[in-house]
Amino acid sequence: MRFHSPAIQYFHAVRRTGSIRAAARVLNVASSAVSRQILKLEQEVGSPLFERNARGLTLTTVGEMLARHVMNVLQDLDRFRSDVASLSGAWSGTVSIACIESLTESVLPDLIASHRGRARRVSFTIEVKGSSDVLEALSRGEADIGIAMALRHPPDLRQAALKRFRLGAVVAREHPLARRKTVTLEQCLAFPVINALPELSIYHLLQPLIAQLSETPEPAIQANSIDLMRELAARGVGVAFQTQLGINRLSRDSRLVFLPLDNAGSPVWSDLGIYVRAERTLPAYTESFLQELVRELGERERRENAAHPHTP
Amino acid sequence: MRFHSPAIQYFHAVRRTGSIRAAARVLNVASSAVSRQILKLEQEVGSPLFERNARGLTLTTVGEMLARHVMNVLQDLDRFRSDVASLSGAWSGTVSIACIESLTESVLPDLIASHRGRARRVSFTIEVKGSSDVLEALSRGEADIGIAMALRHPPDLRQAALKRFRLGAVVAREHPLARRKTVTLEQCLAFPVINALPELSIYHLLQPLIAQLSETPEPAIQANSIDLMRELAARGVGVAFQTQLGINRLSRDSRLVFLPLDNAGSPVWSDLGIYVRAERTLPAYTESFLQELVRELGERERRENAAHPHTP
DNA sequence: TATAACCGTTGCCGAAACGGCAGCAATATG
DNA sequence: CATATTGCTGCCGTTTCGGCAACGGTTATA
Missing domain, CATH: 1.10.10.10 (Winged helix-like DNA-binding domain superfamily/Winged helix DNA-binding domain)
Structure with missing residues (x-):
């Protein structure tokens, strides 16, 4: 063709x-x-x-x-092809996703597994990148769906959804902070802290808040892998930070505790955006997955914010 | 190319x-x-x-x-061409418009004249049709911008704007109704009425209201030309109905009076939709005209609804 | 400084695609 | 029944395309 x-x-x-x-x-x-x-x-x-x-x-x-x-x-040719294919038989095609690391822990694997259960001929390509690289890959046509921190996006992208999750501290169960319901940044900085490197979006969320504090935080571990940071926290090395998306894993992992961050009395939000190229109609199977993704993220947003409600 | x-x-x-x-x-x-x-x-x-x-x-x-x-x-190739052309020199291209008759009286001629004053190399094609034909022409790619009564539009079209104008009666200055501020449908039906034929959208706006009335209206003149209906009203033949878009002409035409319709105490709205194909990025010069069109219609909506406010 | 590795471009030539012409059968119109 | 119009198909000259080999230029390495 x-x-x-x-x-x-x-x-x-x-x-x-x-x-x-x-x-x-x-x-x-x-x-x-x-x-x-x-x-x-x-x-x-x-x-x-x-x-x-x-x-x-x-x-x-x-x-x-x-x-x-x-x-x-x-x-659009791809979309046409998938339209024709869906006329005579099952969906088939490849959904290409570019996303930040927070999704790899449970959201994406859960969704893809369930989707593949229903549509076997739809395959997936997932590339994990930093937020700005995600948007760039989308602009260059190298991905169909992008999930990234909701920064200002270029006009050739369309924000299909915007979901906010609380940013929080992750500590070992034995950590002195672990008995609290929420923590402030000051409280965390009293302990050794595992910081994100600038390539991770968590860095850009926390840095302005840290800069506002008068005290200079003591030198801490820095890394660019959320997984590594989490494992370090589990070993009691210090306090790690992450968005509340790994709730499944965290509630299963008895070594860790998630503590929502409070800053000046209000939660610290991490805004997650779902993006697609604006000048484009998605193939049916991609559109379908996109809908599920938005729905699932909305579900988690609701569930997790209910689990850690903000009570001033 | x-x-x-x-x-x-x-x-x-x-x-x-x-x-x-x-x-x-x-x-x-x-x-x-x-x-x-x-x-x-x-x-x-x-x-x-x-x-x-x-x-x-x-x-x-x-x-x-x-x-x-x-x-x-x-x-999209057209859009690309216009993008390249706009790089080196003035805009040039053709804006193709499909619209219903109400616009031909002052909105479109005013806008096009003013636009051509600024961008001489942009030419226009205007085709006047019924509302559903407007949408169809748009779907078939035979027009860039469509203006029609806001009925349910097919999913391949995007409603760029929605403006509402009051439907009203048009009578000669000497008509018994002419001294009123507003009229009801019953009051109009007491006189000879100049009805629109089903090909005009006014028919579909008035028909359900007339059907609600107990009395059967007396036989009246029927026509499919707004201009003709207006001229008949000017000659005292009867009461015509039209949307309030010809305000310039009407205020200039001393023979005629526009009376907003009231139905059960509330105005009768005629919704005007501006449409473009959804899966498409407009060339810059077309997009620019579209913006002006939306702005101008919004302006008239504001002005005319201020001239005939609804005071219950 | 010499060498090797790429880079994009060009002449040549066989292969493939394209378009025009004329004619075919099928169908609608009178 | 005659006529006109439809889409389709051999035939054939023209145009376009792609592969091969070679050329000139730049960059990195020894």
């Missing part, structure tokens, strides 16, 4: 790989063929699409405009 | 014309070429796209799916 001119596909491959020869290898064609299609495209548009650096190609402004169009075309 | 395979364009032409030979004439190619491209497309999709009637071609279900994709591709 290849009814679009090769130029479109070649251009797309060159944009992704950043080089004509690399694109040719991916496409299983000679590099000369790719080169010629690009040149022909540039001639028809009437303006260069790439800047030729010695090390590869970079998009020009016009090139980025064409990239946007080509992305729209190819993604 | 033709970087999409001929099959796409040929398919599009065949869908619009309903026949391969007609499409070939439009495209200035031999009909055999068109026929072959369609056959090739069907072979690649793996399913027939058209039903071959002796008199021409009709889309199959799969064909409609492909038509949707092709429309998305070609409309």
Whole structure:
């Protein structure tokens, strides 16, 4: 089913790989063929699409405009294909997800397992990244659904949902703080703290709050793996911070206790956004999974905020 | 700038014309070429796209799916072209509008005149139709912006705005009703009435209200031209009904008086919807005009409802 | 500084796709 | 029954496409 001119596909491959020869290898064609299609495209548009650096190609402004169009075309072609396929038989296709680490613990595995139980021919690709990389992957058409901290998102993305979860401290059951219902940041900083590195979004949530405090926190462990931080906390090394999304795991893990953070009397929220490219209609199977994801996250938001209500 | 395979364009032409030979004439190619491209497309999709009637071609279900994709591709190509053009120089392109008759009196001519004053290279195509035909033209990709009575719209359309205007009676200055501030339907039906035919949306607004009344209205004039109905009212033939959009003309036309309708103590609203295809990003110049249109209609809605406030 | 590894581009040539012409059978119109 | 229109199909010249090999240029490495 290849009814679009090769130029479109070649251009797309060159944009992704950043080089004509690399694109040719991916496409299983000679590099000369790719080169010629690009040149022909540039001639028809009437303006260069790439800047030729010695090390590869970079998009020009016009090139980025064409990239946007080509992305729209190819993604809509995918949708068309899935529409036709769903006419005669079961759904089939690949849902590609880019998300931050908080989801890997229970939300995504639960959802995907249950979804695969109902639609066996739908496969998944999951890439874990930092929040800004998630949005970037989405913009570049490398993922269908993105889940990231709700920062300002570029206009080519659409926020399909926004869910807020409480940020909290995670400590070992034997930790002095463990008997409290909630904790403040000051209380945590009295103990050794396991900090997130800037690549994790938790860093950007906590840093402004820490900066407001007068005392300088004592040096602590820093890491970029939520899992590692949690395991360190379980071993009593210190206080870790994370959003309240690992509730299943935490309630199963008898070594750990989750303590919602209070800051100046009000909860510290971590806003989770679900994103898709704006200029796009999702294939039916992707849209269906998206709906389930939004529903499930809404469910957890409700449940977890009920488990730790904010009573001023 | 033709970087999409001929099959796409040929398919599009065949869908619009309903026949391969007609499409070939439009495209200035031999009909055999068109026929072959369609056959090739069907072979690649793996399913027939058209039903071959002796008199021409009709889309199959799969064909409609492909038509949707092709429309998305070609409309987005237009947008890309306009983006590139706007990079180097002024906007240029054509805004195609499908709308109901109420707009032709002052809203559209005013807006288009003022817009053309600022952007000379943007041209316009306006087609006046019934409300459902407006939506259909939009769905089929034959118009960029649609303005129609806000009925239930198909899911492939997006309602960019919704404005409500009061429905009212239009009578000659010498008419017995002319001294009132507002009128009820009963009061109007005591006089000869100039009714709209079902092709006008006013018919569908008034019919349910008339049906609620116990008395059967006396036979009256029926017409499908708002202009004609207005001229008849000016000549004292009877009471006409229309939405309050012709305010400029009416206030200039000393022969006529507009009387807002009251029904059971509350105004009778006529909802005007502005529509665009949902799966589409408008070219910059079209988007710009759309914004002005929405702003202008909002302005008139505000102004006219202030001129005839509803005081229960 | 010499060498090797990439990079994009170009000439040449066979293969594939495309489009025009004329003619076919089927169907609708009068 | 005659005529017109429909979509489709061989045939054939033209255009486009892709593979191969080679060229000039830049970058990294020895």
